[in-house]
Amino acid sequence: MKITLLFFGISTDLVDNSSLEIELPNKSTVASFKKFLMAEFPELQKMSSYAVAINESYATDNILIKENDVIAIIPPVSGG
Secondary structure (H helix, E strand, O other): OEEEEEEEOHHHHHHHHOOEEEOOOOOOOHHHHHHHHHOOOOHHHHOOOOOOEEEOOOOOOOOEEOOOEEEEEEEOOOOO
16 A cells, blocks of 8 residues: 655654655554564664654554555654
8 A cells, every 4th residue: 555654853864855655565553664664764763762643643553554644754852
C-alpha cells in the first residue's frame, strides 16, 4: 500500500528530504513501520526518540496503517 511520509525538524536533515511516497506491506502497524523506517533510513537512529502521527493524530504502536495515510515523523521539540 502507498503512504505519504512527512519528516519534521532534525529528521528532515537526517533523511535529506521533507516528504516521500513509499510502499508498505498491507496490514502494517506503527510498530512494524518503525522497524521498516530504521532499516530504510539508518540515519534516523541518531534521534533519541520521535513520535509518529497518522493523519495529524498521534499514533501508538498497535495502530494499523491504511492506504493513502499521511504519516509524520516528529522528533522531540525543545524551546524556551
